[in-house]
Amino acid sequence: MTEIYTAYDSLKNFNGLIHRQPLFISKKLDVDSYHLTFLDTEGNPLGEDAPVPDFLSQLSAILKAINHNQKTLLTIPGSWQKALFEYEMPGIDLIIEANDRSITKPASSHVSYAENAKSNVGNGRTLLIDLEEFSENEISENLPKWRQQHPVLCALNVNAFSQFSLCQLHDIDLLQGFFYTLPDNSIDKKIAPAAQTLMELLVKLQDPEVEVDELAEIINQDVALSYKLLRLINSAFFGLPREVGSTRQAIVMLGQNKIKTWASLLCLSGLDDKPNELRTTAMIRGRMCELLAKHYKGHADVFFAAGLFSTLDALMDKPLEVLLQDLPLSEELHSALLHKEGPAGNALNQVLNYERGNWSAIDYSVASSDALLSAYLDALYWAKELNLQLND
Numbered sequence: 001m002t003e004i005y006t007a008y009d010s011l012k013n014f015n016g017l018i019h020r021q022p023l024f025i026s027k028k029l030d031v032d033s034y035h036l037t038f039l040d041t042e043g044n045p046l047g048e049d050a051p052v053p054d055f056l057s058q059l060s061a062i063l064k065a066i067n068h069n070q071k072t073l074l075t076i077p078g079s080w081q082k083a084l085f086e087y088e089m090p091g092i093d094l095i096i097e098a099n100d101r102s103i104t105k106p107a108s109s110h111v112s113y114a115e116n117a118k119s120n121v122g123n124g125r126t127l128l129i130d131l132e133e134f135s136e137n138e139i140s141e142n143l144p145k146w147r148q149q150h151p152v153l154c155a156l157n158v159n160a161f162s163q164f165s166l167c168q169l170h171d172i173d174l175l176q177g178f179f180y181t182l183p184d185n186s187i188d189k190k191i192a193p194a195a196q197t198l199m200e201l202l203v204k205l206q207d208p209e210v211e212v213d214e215l216a217e218i219i220n221q222d223v224a225l226s227y228k229l230l231r232l233i234n235s236a237f238f239g240l241p242r243e244v245g246s247t248r249q250a251i252v253m254l255g256q257n258k259i260k261t262w263a264s265l266l267c268l269s270g271l272d273d274k275p276n277e278l279r280t281t282a283m284i285r286g287r288m289c290e291l292l293a294k295h296y297k298g299h300a301d302v303f304f305a306a307g308l309f310s311t312l313d314a315l316m317d318k319p320l321e322v323l324l325q326d327l328p329l330s331e332e333l334h335s336a337l338l339h340k341e342g343p344a345g346n347a348l349n350q351v352l353n354y355e356r357g358n359w360s361a362i363d364y365s366v367a368s369s370d371a372l373l374s375a376y377l378d379a380l381y382w383a384k385e386l387n388l389q390l391n392d
Helices: 002-013 054-066 078-084 136-149 161-169 193-205 212-220 223-233 247-254 256-268 276-296 300-309 312-316 320-326 331-339 342-355 369-391
Strands: 017-025 031-039 071-075 093-097 111-116 126-130 152-156
Touching: 002 054, 002 369, 017 369, 054 078, 054 369, 126 136, 136 152, 193 212, 193 256, 193 312, 193 320, 212 223, 212 247, 212 256, 223 247, 223 256, 223 369, 247 256, 256 276, 256 300, 276 300, 276 312, 276 342, 276 369, 300 331, 300 342, 312 320, 320 331, 331 342, 342 369
Parallel strands: 031 071, 071 093, 093 111, 111 126, 126 152
Antiparallel strands: 017 031
């Protein structure tokens, strides 16, 4: 594990920005793979002759730190591609976005090419269709040709439910975008009984007046929650010096705020009608906000909660302003979530811009690009390790 983290930690020396996005299987919304993009400090594509970084030789270990199956779409310059083929890549399934057509890839069942539909010449296994570059009519007209030339069609910038519906209508194989982090407001959806129970539990957990014994009782009333909480706290993820035997002991040892946050996270992970990646997104946002708290001189617990609860609207398919009416959150947390105001709100806004690749909107006056990159990479690694414990 140390070797894997050391390799992943080496990414922090990269002088630029790194962006990871899930590629969803259209019909199931399971994650097929991840798209890893390397950009300059302004968020622009790297030049094709960009210097090859040292960490490229450790790509195998780096991908193990990112996801389980290590299947990855890479957007990297031609110089990196040439160097990459000189390294051993055991067990890695790579799809490389082809920009430099002078590169000849080695014969390998683990490497294939993807190409952009705008420059389509029909020799990439995967075709990347950027929805910002094509109208609905153009997609319909080109689909027969695209399907004939490419086994896999992947839509990029699926950033609204109307675009998601379009892709499903046309049976696009893979989807990339932040559509899954948005609430579906197309219908007046009633909150399901399980989600209603979850909201009621979240309300109780966030009560600022709750005492230790009362908090322990609230958690213990949900047998599954108390079991998951104790199992997580006693796992290698926490690495506590001794085993925690009860919910009350956990509260005393870790503090009420931390237990409230961890219990809330486990509650959110119990919703079955949403992609698992949305839970991962909540973890990444929470952890990245928490790591940025020191730059904004704020309380880490509040920052973590802001990132975590920022996915509530997508989880419940209800506007945040409606959901927050029932949650007794502090004024600071309420303002951060609803208006992106205050230190925690500013940090959350930075995290959301980074997540969506909205590079021009990021303000580096408080946290530098290096600090944001470091927090982002740590959050990806942290969420992956936490998921291992939750799925065990």
